[in-house]
Amino acid sequence: MDYIKHKVPPVREDRLMACQAYGGTCGDLSNDSKKGCLYASKRTFSQTQGCQLNLSLGMISSMRDAVMVIHSPIGCGGNLIQNAGINKVFQKLRQQSAVGLRWINTNLSEVDVISGGEAKLRQAVLKAEREFRPSAILVFNSCVPALIGDDIDGILDDLQKQVSARIVPIHCEGFKTKIQATAYDSVYHGLIRNLVGEDKSTKPAIIRTPEEELEHQEKISKTVNLLNVGSMSRIDEEELVRLLKALDLNVRILPSYSHPEDFTYAHEAALNVSICATHDDYFVEHFQKLYGIPYVLRTIPIGIANTNKWLRDIAAHFGIEEQAEKLIAAETAELNKAIEPFKAEFKGKTAFLTGGEVRILTTAELLHNLGFEILGLRGYHFDKYGEILLEEYMEDVPNSEKAIFNIGSGQVFEQANLLSKITPDLFVGHIGVNGSAAKQGYPIFPLFGQSDDYLGYKGVYEVATRVSRILRNASFNKNLGKNTRLPYRDSWYEQDPFTYIDDSASIAARIG
Amino acid sequence: MSKVIERPRYVCALGGAIGTIQSLPRAIPILHSSSGCGGNLAGALSGASGYNGGNYCGGQALPSSNVSERDIVFGGEGRLHEQIENTLKVMDGDLYFVVTGCMVEMIGDNVHAVTKRFKDGKLPVLAAETVSFKGNSYYGYELVLETLFREFVEPAPVKDPGTVNLWGVVPMQDVFWKGNLGVLKGLLKKLGFETNTFFGQGETLENLKNSGKASLNIVVSEAYGIEAAKVFEEVHDVPYITLPLPVGDHGTSRFLRTVGKALGVDEIKIEKLIQEERKAYYPYLERLADVYNDLDFQRYATVVGDPNYTQAITRFLSDDLGWLPELIVITDILGEEQKERVLASFGEYESGLRPEIVFDEDASSVVGYINRHWPQNQGQKYYKGFAPGVIIGSVMERDTAEQFKVPLLPVTYPISNRVVLNRAYAGYSGGLTLAEDVLSLVVAHR
Ligand code: SF4
Numbered sequence: 028m029d030y031i032k033h034k035v036p037p038v039r040e041d042r043l044m045a046c047q048a049y050g051g052t053c054g055d056l057s058n059d060s061k062k063g064c065l066y067a068s069k070r071t072f073s074q075t076q077g078c079q080l081n082l083s084l085g086m087i088s089s090m091r092d093a094v095m096v097i098h099s100p101i102g103c104g105g106n107l108i109q110n111a112g113i114n115k116v117f118q119k120l121r122q123q124s125a126v127g128l129r130w131i132n133t134n135l136s137e138v139d140v141i142s143g144g145e146a147k148l149r150q151a152v153l154k155a156e157r158e159f160r161p162s163a164i165l166v167f168n169s170c171v172p173a174l175i176g177d178d179i180d181g182i183l184d185d186l187q188k189q190v191s192a193r194i195v196p197i198h199c200e201g202f203k204t205k206i207q208a209t210a211y212d213s214v215y216h217g218l219i220r221n222l223v224g225e226d227k228s229t230k231p232a233i234i235r236t237p238e239e240e241l242e243h244q245e246k247i248s249k250t251v252n253l254l255n256v257g258s259m260s261r262i263d264e265e266e267l268v269r270l271l272k273a274l275d276l277n278v279r280i281l282p283s284y285s286h287p288e289d290f291t292y293a294h295e296a297a298l299n300v301s302i303c304a305t306h307d308d309y310f311v312e313h314f315q316k317l318y319g320i321p322y323v324l325r326t327i328p329i330g331i332a333n334t335n336k337w338l339r340d341i342a343a344h345f346g347i348e349e350q351a352e353k354l355i356a357a358e359t360a361e362l363n364k365a366i367e368p369f370k371a372e373f374k375g376k377t378a379f380l381t382g383g384e385v386r387i388l389t390t391a392e393l394l395h396n397l398g399f400e401i402l403g404l405r406g407y408h409f410d411k412y413g414e415i416l417l418e419e420y421m422e423d424v425p426n427s428e429k430a431i432f433n434i435g436s437g438q439v440f441e442q443a444n445l446l447s448k449i450t451p452d453l454f455v456g457h458i459g460v461n462g463s464a465a466k467q468g469y470p471i472f473p474l475f476g477q478s479d480d481y482l483g484y485k486g487v488y489e490v491a492t493r494v495s496r497i498l499r500n501a502s503f504n505k506n507l508g509k510n511t512r513l514p515y516r517d518s519w520y521e522q523d524p525f526t527y528i529d530d531s532a533s534i535a536a537r538i539g
Numbered sequence: 540m541s542k543v544i545e546r547p548r549y550v551c552a553l554g555g556a557i558g559t560i561q562s563l564p565r566a567i568p569i570l571h572s573s574s575g576c577g578g579n580l581a582g583a584l585s586g587a588s589g590y591n592g593g594n595y596c597g598g599q600a601l602p603s604s605n606v607s608e609r610d611i612v613f614g615g616e617g618r619l620h621e622q623i624e625n626t627l628k629v630m631d632g633d634l635y636f637v638v639t640g641c642m643v644e645m646i647g648d649n650v651h652a653v654t655k656r657f658k659d660g661k662l663p664v665l666a667a668e669t670v671s672f673k674g675n676s677y678y679g680y681e682l683v684l685e686t687l688f689r690e691f692v693e694p695a696p697v698k699d700p701g702t703v704n705l706w707g708v709v710p711m712q713d714v715f716w717k718g719n720l721g722v723l724k725g726l727l728k729k730l731g732f733e734t735n736t737f738f739g740q741g742e743t744l745e746n747l748k749n750s751g752k753a754s755l756n757i758v759v760s761e762a763y764g765i766e767a768a769k770v771f772e773e774v775h776d777v778p779y780i781t782l783p784l785p786v787g788d789h790g791t792s793r794f795l796r797t798v799g800k801a802l803g804v805d806e807i808k809i810e811k812l813i814q815e816e817r818k819a820y821y822p823y824l825e826r827l828a829d830v831y832n833d834l835d836f837q838r839y840a841t842v843v844g845d846p847n848y849t850q851a852i853t854r855f856l857s858d859d860l861g862w863l864p865e866l867i868v869i870t871d872i873l874g875e876e877q878k879e880r881v882l883a884s885f886g887e888y889e890s891g892l893r894p895e896i897v898f899d900e901d902a903s904s905v906v907g908y909i910n911r912h913w914p915q916n917q918g919q920k921y922y923k924g925f926a927p928g929v930i931i932g933s934v935m936e937r938d939t940a941e942q943f944k945v946p947l948l949p950v951t952y953p954i955s956n957r958v959v960l961n962r963a964y965a966g967y968s969g970g971l972t973l974a975e976d977v978l979s980l981v982v983a984h985r
Contacts, residue, residue, distance in 0.1 A: 078575015
């Protein structure tokens with residue numbers, strides 16, 4: 028993979044042949060995916076979702092000491108408004124002096140659409156520098172400037188000479204892709220091109236004595252970049268850092284909630300440790316290509332099996348397998364004892380999960396381990412990384428090939444229809460779709476949360492306690508189920524849930 | 540040239556339109572836009588509006604044609620047609636309303652040509668070109684109203700002197716819109732009128748359809764909904780008045796007098812109603828007599844937000860509560876004419892107060908205005924600043940309030956640190972609620 032020389036990264040439809048519309052079973056999906064013809068499917072009725080600008084902001088708006096410039100008409104990036112007053116709390120968990128979200132919208136008007144938005148972009152960047160003196164200015168490009176052909180990179184190159192903040196262009200216009208995860212590539216593309224490495228023109232290179240250099244290299248040889256995700260809580264991070272420290276590793280956490288300077292020396296590391304291929308494949312592959320840094324990308328440490336796999340992959344790289352096995356043995360013994368009572372409690376209960384492919388497959392495995400039967404999954408999209416995980420999942424979880432697998436971000440009408448047919452005891456969902464399931468009366472466990480722990484061994488126990496609590500009283504949602512109505516016709520529930528996925532007739536027939 | 544804006548408190552016309560349509564009973568917005576626009580706007584519409592939620596059809600349930608690069612090359616009209624057809628099959632509504640994002644405008648799709656094909660069907664399908672770069676949320680509100688008034692409201696040659704319509708309270712942008720509309724409707728009922736508010740609790744599409752028979756349109760805003768009122772007058776021959784959103788005794792009494800006069804209500808009847816309302820209002824404030832004075836509850840105040848609320852709160856604080864709301868920051872994008880009308884809604888205070896009023900869209904500017912109005916301490920021993928002070932604004936004023944060590948009551952959009960259900964600040968009862976909320980802040984640390 029080598030796209031870094033280009034100004035703009037490719038979209039995931041092209042790069043990974045990612046699929047965004049499918050309905051069938053886990054077994055079907057696994058087979059069909061291997062044939063490689065899923066990505067062209069589409070919907071003839073669709074509901075809204077997010078765009079890559081949206082998700083780019085979700086990923087990196089938390090960066091400390093940075094200002095975001097959203098080059099767009101006034102509405103793009105509107106999701107930030109709901110975080111304006113609360114993000115600071117989460118930033119402060121990483122740095123006491125954090126200031127919270129700051130952004131500028133270029134407010135493109137009709138006049139700008141005709142005569143070009145370049146002057147506004149200049150104004151916004153200069154304003155960000157003048158008012159806030161941030162370390163970085165992240166510039167997000169939306170649909171309109173892309174269509175009118177603003178020379179974003181040219182202007183920003185020129186502006187970089189005038190401002191001391193590092194400018195990072197992020198090309199993430201929404202209409203380019205239906206796979207929102209393309210956002211991760213866009214953000215990493217901008218960060219790698221503009222933040223990684225010292226700027227030798229402004230700072231003299233660090234001079235070290237031979238002994239200091241040796242010590243420095245020794246430190247690098249034990250340093251890992253832990254790539255976090257925007258949905259991770261501080262407690263999640265702390266759990267993973269605890270495990271990595273137990274293996275005597277130094278940890279640098281990137282990219283969410285990081286400081287721009289954290290990237291400057293990001294290439295001084297022995298290993299990139301991802302917790303999600305959907306999130307990080309673009310970054311780790313480029314880091315390997317550019318700086319020769321290997322990576323771990325297989326799975327997210329959710330549930331015992333996947334946390335073990337994750338730790339073993341890391342240990343294998345450093346040749347400390349024995350140390351890892353000891354850690355795993357001690358942790359799992361302690362944990363298994365702690366979760367024993369929950370297994371009895373959850374035995375025979377059923378669950379349905381929806382969200383990103385990596386997260387739902389591993390969370391499903393966790394719930395299976397706690398005693399749940401998994402009736403179905405809904406992934407935002409599906410690609411080769413999902414294919415590998417799904418295969419491992421089907422190996423680990425008996426009879427899982429018959430469970431439903433639906434692909435689509437948003438598309439809650441399909442979800443509502445599915446739920447009316449398979450009626451699980453527990454619904455596990457990504458934000459944005461939980462309200463819909465709540466109105467159908469299901470107890471809901473959120474798939475992730477900024478204030479709770481999900482990852483590592485501690486995460487398993489925490490998930491168990493919270494699921495147990497939620498199942499104890501679902502009255503709120505039950506009341507909603509009885510007294511509210513989703514905006515679909517009764518006739519919709521009688522139809523096949525995948526009616527509006529093109530070319531899905533044969534698959535639909537199997538579900539009924 | 541329009542300005543770049545630091546932390547805007549509104550979204551685009553598309554966002555305003557979606558918020559407006561989804562607040563109508565059983566109405567289904569259909570987005571003809573890039574797949575991401577709806578999701579992008581969802582947080583602004585529900586999360587930032589006191590957790591308003593998506594109503595019947597909002598958030599990710601919004602039907603959307605989800606045009607992407609291919610449609611943009613070949614045109615999106617075919618996709619829109621398919622989407623409308625299937626929306627009618629899947630989504631259960633009584634009114635369908637196509638709204639557009641900037642992309643489809645730029646590629647030149649003719650949405651009206653497409654929706655026309657559904658004209659003779661059983662279900663109404665309307666459309667408005669809510670192009671984002673032409674205006675913000677408020678403009679979207681205005682466009683939706685105009686379209687409804689032109690195409691959905693039925694002609695009614697005979698007017699009913701007992702019915703009026705009321706709007707100008709923008710759903711979602713006014714976080715307390717639903718409660719506020721209910722209170723105003725209740726007051727007009729006491730004057731003897733039936734009121735259609737379109738978006739309030741218990742309203743129906745039938746009321747909206749028949750609203751052409753009203754004898755007066757009341758726009759409770761000096762900034763928003765006025766263009767729509769002109770359209771209503773042109774199409775349905777119903778005159779309109781504009782007047783400020785009322786909070787508390789002084790604001791609401793003025794409101795009743797203005798409306799009553801426009802409707803030809805006998806002055807004695809109006810004054811009688813005002814006296815009755817005051818009889819219910821002041822006994823509550825009376826309870827504060829000791830505490831207000833024993834503990835010296837008077838405060839300086841900075842009020843930040845949209846024109847509807849800033850004027851209403853300023854009058855309430857000044858004339859009902861006896862405070863000193865000396866600095867007002869209005870954060871909306873307004874034309875010169877709008878600014879003049881809005882400015883005129885501040886003033887004639889019983890207290891004789893003359894607040895400083897500034898127009899500035901940037902969120903971080905507020906600090907600077909406070910510092911200028913109440914000059915900062917330069918290290919002097921004897922010094923008088925913004926103390927004792929209170930900020931009434933939005934959640935965006937959190938840092939500012941922290942910096943000046945004063946309490947903040949979020950009343951204007953965005954609000955993400957309060958949950959709002961049926962709370963109302965309008966009218967006499969709303970004044971009491973506001974007094975409760977703001978004075979609770981003052982005693983909270985005791
Ligand atoms: S899809 Fe385009 S126009 Fe819509 S919110 Fe995203 S960037 Fe803005």
